[in-house]
Amino acid sequence: MFLTLFLISLISMFKFGFTPFSTYPCLITITTPSLQKPHLSLQSLHPNSNFGVVLQRQLEEEAQAREHIGDGGEFWKQPDGLGYKPCLSFTRDYRRASEGIIKNRRKYLMVVVSGGMNQQRNQIVDAVVIARILGAALVVPILQVNVIWGDESEFGDIFDFEHFKNVLSDDVRVVSALPSTHLMTRPVEGSPPPHVTPSWIRGRYHRKLTREGVLLLRGLDSRLAKDLPPDLQKLRCKVAFHALRFAKPIQEIGDKIAERMASKGPYLALHLRMEKDVWVRTGCLPGLTPEFDEIVNNERIQRPELLTAKSNMTYHERKMAGLCPLNAMEVTRLLKGLGAPRNARIYWAGGEPLGGKEALVPLIKEFPNFYNKEDLAKPGELEPFANKASLMAAIDYIVSEKSDVFMPSHGGNMGHAIQGHRAYAGHKKYITPNKRHMLPYFLNSSLSEQEFNRIMKELHQDSLGQPELRTLKAGRDVTKYPIPECMCKNDSH
Ligand SMILES: *[C@@H]1O[C@H](CO)[C@@H](O)[C@H](O)[C@H]1NC(C)=O
Numbered sequence: 003m004f005l006t007l008f009l010i011s012l013i014s015m016f017k018f019g020f021t022p023f024s025t026y027p028c029l030i031t032i033t034t035p036s037l038q039k040p041h042l043s044l045q046s047l048h049p050n051s052n053f054g055v056v057l058q059r060q061l062e063e064e065a066q067a068r069e070h071i072g073d074g075g076e077f078w079k080q081p082d083g084l085g086y087k088p089c090l091s092f093t094r095d096y097r098r099a100s101e102g103i104i105k106n107r108r109k110y111l112m113v114v115v116s117g118g119m120n121q122q123r124n125q126i127v128d129a130v131v132i133a134r135i136l137g138a139a140l141v142v143p144i145l146q147v148n149v150i151w152g153d154e155s156e157f158g159d160i161f162d163f164e165h166f167k168n169v170l171s172d173d174v175r176v177v178s179a180l181p182s183t184h185l186m187t188r189p190v191e192g193s194p195p196p197h198v199t200p201s202w203i204r205g206r207y208h209r210k211l212t213r214e215g216v217l218l219l220r221g222l223d224s225r226l227a228k229d230l231p232p233d234l235q236k237l238r239c240k241v242a243f244h245a246l247r248f249a250k251p252i253q254e255i256g257d258k259i260a261e262r263m264a265s266k267g268p269y270l271a272l273h274l275r276m277e278k279d280v281w282v283r284t285g286c287l288p289g290l291t292p293e294f295d296e297i298v299n300n301e302r303i304q305r306p307e308l309l310t311a312k313s314n315m316t317y318h319e320r321k322m323a324g325l326c327p328l329n330a331m332e333v334t335r336l337l338k339g340l341g342a343p344r345n346a347r348i349y350w351a352g353g354e355p356l357g358g359k360e361a362l363v364p365l366i367k368e369f370p371n372f373y374n375k376e377d378l379a380k381p382g383e384l385e386p387f388a389n390k391a392s393l394m395a396a397i398d399y400i401v402s403e404k405s406d407v408f409m410p411s412h413g414g415n416m417g418h419a420i421q422g423h424r425a426y427a428g429h430k431k432y433i434t435p436n437k438r439h440m441l442p443y444f445l446n447s448s449l450s451e452q453e454f455n456r457i458m459k460e461l462h463q464d465s466l467g468q469p470e471l472r473t474l475k476a477g478r479d480v481t482k483y484p485i486p487e488c489m490c491k492n493d494s495h
């Protein structure tokens with residue numbers, strides 16, 4: 003009985019990280035000879051007593067057991083959500099206005115959305131809000147075939163259209179096609195400049211739309227201002243977190259793969275941005291062999307239009323400024339530093355890295371339980387989605403959203419969407435690599451591994467997906483930071 007209690011209290015000590023060595027769980031791996039032995043830290047607890055020796059032995063056994071189980075207690079611990087919960091109750095004025103908007107049969111908004119799946123997602127969110135601002139019905143968004151990704155999927159192939167329509171039925175009328183009364187109308191076309199306000203949109207399009215009946219908008223990327231009235235912010239969250247659900251076949255395969263990951267304990271989802279086009283576009287180098295650097299540099303010379311980064315900086319400057327995606331070696335060191343145990347189950351999302359599987363070797367060596375959707379799918383399961391970048395991205399989205407911990411190797415639309423989604427789901431752990439601050443330590447070879455790991459933890463203690471106010475910094479998007487408009491504490495609403 004006593005022993006049981008003792009063990010339970012020990013285990014809870016580990017869980018809450020009160021013992022010195024549980025702060026460094028990943029140090030207990032074979033690859034780190036310089037690690038601090040557990041008993042060193044225990045001597046300070048019970049210097050010369052017998053009890054200390056017994057305790058020490060038991061803890062050592064425990065530690066050995068942990069080495070195999072490797073629960074990485076601290077790493078899997080979720081941030082404190084501070085009691086924030088989704089709150090999407092609209093004002094009475096908004097609801098009153100809905101009635102007329104839903105009934106309207108004269109005005110239709112058509113939108114063409116572009117880019118990768120996550121980029122299209124953002125634009126669809128804004129399209130719904132623009133339709134609401136104009137009091138128009140929204141025709142199912144047209145997905146432009148992407149030049150880079152080459153995917154001809156339509157809205158209904160990626161998203162559940164009926165669900166989309168039903169969830170929004172109190173906010174905006176969504177229709178699957180223009181009605182026959184409007185088919186012959188030549189739509190008013192437009193492409194708003196960045197960050198326009200609702201009054202700008204009304205001023206610019208309302209009269210024309212009322213006259214012509216159909217408005218066609220394209221190029222909606224970041225066109226809507228980030229600061230909108232609270233009701234419209236809530237509407238953005240409603241679209242992003244409730245209305246946009248993936249089509250059934252995708253949701254099913256995504257759920258299956260997520261279950262396969264989760265069946266053996268917690269898992270980490272990593273979004274790796276190591277594809278060739280990413281290195282070319284960002285003006286960064288993949289950190290492999292010089293041959294690969296040359297491939298990237300040549301591509302950049304041949305297709306300068308791809309380079310979106312500021313081209314005035316050298317590669318090294320860009321890297322140290324935190325503008326480059328992390329490579330596999332850096333992700334590995336960071337994860338180890340943050341306490342990911344060797345047996346951590348990792349799902350990696352993203353496309354084929356430049357250099358193929360070889361580029362992932364640092365990660366696989368350190369974390370052998372390393373999978374992507376191809377590894378986890380049964381033969382034939384992925385076939386319906388093969389060569390459809392948007393559908394593959396959607397599967398990655400689902401598995402990433404459901405993970406216990408998520409970390410992107412670089413910012414971007416997917417990271418953005420997942421960050422908001424995980425916050426909305428109760429602030430599930432989301433690690434934002436603090437690249438600019440951490441990289442100097444990666445280059446310092448005189449730092450011990452232990453010191454390095456301590457620094458990594460310290461640099462990331464506030465970048466683990468804790469609640470953060472959108473309004474803390476200008477320009478933040480409510481679908482990335484849902485507080486305060488879309489999440490509140492019980493007492494405040
Ligand atoms: C490049 O950097 C230099 C000095 O840092 C600056 O004077 C110049 O205007 C920059 N050029 C561009 C195109 O930004």
Ligand SMILES: *[C@@H]1O[C@H](CO)[C@@H](O)[C@H](O)[C@H]1NC(C)=O
Pocket residue numbers: 446447448449
């Ligand atoms: C590397 O780390 C050591 C130990 O913390 C420190 O004294 C030294 O200044 C660092 N070197 C550089 C170049 O930052």
